[in-house]
Amino acid sequence: MARTAVLAGLGGYLPPRRVTNEELSERFDTSDEWITTRTGIRSRRWADTGISTGDLAVEAGHRALKSAGLAPEPGVVDMVVLATTTPDQPCPATAPDVAARLHLGPVAAFDISAVCTGFVYALAVASAQISAGHADRVLVIGAETYSTILNPADRTTSVIFGDGAGAVVLTAGEDDQPGALLGVHLGSDGAHKDLICIPGGGSRQRATHGEPDPAEQYFTMQGKKVFAAAVNHMRQSTVSVLDAVGWTTDQIDLLVGHQANARILKSLARQLDLPEDRAFINIDQVGNTSAASIPLALADACAAGLLAPGDRVLLTAFGGGLTWGSAALTWPGPTPA
Ligand code: ACO
Numbered sequence: 023m024a025r026t027a028v029l030a031g032l033g034g035y036l037p038p039r040r041v042t043n044e045e046l047s048e049r050f051d052t053s054d055e056w057i058t059t060r061t062g063i064r065s066r067r068w069a070d071t072g073i074s075t076g077d078l079a080v081e082a083g084h085r086a087l088k089s090a091g092l093a094p095e096p097g098v099v100d101m102v103v104l105a106t107t108t109p110d111q112p113c114p115a116t117a118p119d120v121a122a123r124l125h126l127g128p129v130a131a132f133d134i135s136a137v138c139t140g141f142v143y144a145l146a147v148a149s150a151q152i153s154a155g156h157a158d159r160v161l162v163i164g165a166e167t168y169s170t171i172l173n174p175a176d177r178t179t180s181v182i183f184g185d186g187a188g189a190v191v192l193t194a195g196e197d198d199q200p201g202a203l204l205g206v207h208l209g210s211d212g213a214h215k216d217l218i219c220i221p222g223g224g225s226r227q228r229a230t231h232g233e234p235d236p237a238e239q240y241f242t243m244q245g246k247k248v249f250a251a252a253v254n255h256m257r258q259s260t261v262s263v264l265d266a267v268g269w270t271t272d273q274i275d276l277l278v279g280h281q282a283n284a285r286i287l288k289s290l291a292r293q294l295d296l297p298e299d300r301a302f303i304n305i306d307q308v309g310n311t312s313a314a315s316i317p318l319a320l321a322d323a324c325a326a327g328l329l330a331p332g333d334r335v336l337l338t339a340f341g342g343g344l345t346w347g348s349a350a351l352t353w354p355g356p357t358p359a
Pocket of ligand 1: 138177282283340341
């Protein structure tokens with residue numbers, strides 16, 4: 023037996039405003055037919071003006087703590103790790119404010135930026151802190167408000183992304199316990215950083231161009247080039263983590279992949295020889311919520327009764343950076359709030 027991070031709580035939160043394909047078809051040169059056949063998305067949630075990523079993160083954090091049977095008070099967690107591409111401001115990080123608003127006391131709190139792979143990166147960091155004995159309990163949150171960075175002139179990205187937050191509580195346990203996080207694999211390829219990016223707003227632009235160009239403050243993605251890379255890297259990363267934990271593909275009870283595109287998830291399942299119904303899909307209702315995608319999908323899969331204690335669950339994600347990552351865990355059976 024070895025000291026390992028164990029999943030102890032889970033919660034998801036979506037802002038109330040549902041934005042349908044029909045509504046977007048009135049604003050862009052697009053159609054419900056194009057969006058559903060190309061992406062699998064039927065609707066997504068967008069936060070109302072004034073609602074920030076931190077606001078969504080606080081809601082999801084509350085729900086995860088409640089699901090773990092913990093009151094939001096000082097001492098219940100040692101660390102808060104927040105994965106996001108859309109922080110409340112460039113500086114400081116959003117996590118300390120989220121920790122303070124959750125009344126968690128003077129805990130370590132920081133953001134992780136790995137775009138859509140952010141939650142898996144955050145899980146890896148949090149579980150390493152627990153395994154090393156530096157933390158006994160960590161709140162890991164993925165939260166995004168992509169609606170704030172979408173270019174209103176870009177129909178492709180505008181129909182894909184949604185807002186939301188999901189969170190888990192990891193606690194110290196043993197690797198033979200249900201809920202144990204047994205293995206993680208991470209990777210990146212910065213040579214293709216331009217395929218998914220916000221070109222402006224950072225030190226490179228300020229150093230080279232002087233005044234920021236408002237048009238460069240929006241999120242951009244070269245979708246077609248990213249599609250094949252997403253499937254390849256998630257497949258390779260999944261195989262790496264399966265090898266590391268000694269599972270075969272047919273032992274996976276549920277593949278919970280980053281909800282970038284339903285076609286990507288189905289293609290990934292096919293390439294892994296996994297029956298399609300073992301690849302969980304909720305993108306139809308939430309769109310691509312980037313770093314919030316995997317914890318929201320876990321919460322939805324759990325609420326749908328698709329996860330039983332002891333089930334073998336594989337998480338996999340791909341995103342800007344480029345980055346990718348996978349994690350293998352057994353299911354403990356927490357109930358999302
Ligand atoms: N409505 C109607 N037509 C559209 C729309 C739209 N919303 N968007 C694009 N089109 C058009 C294009 O202009 C193009 O027209 P053309 O053939 O006349 O030039 C046509 O549809 C096909 O466009 P493609 O970009 O080739 O469409 P594709 O089938 O590749 O779908 C999509 C685009 C959904 C973005 C897909 O490429 C994809 O999912 N890519 C992967 C995304 C991904 O995995 N990202 C990584 C994670 S996200 C992150 O890290 C933040």
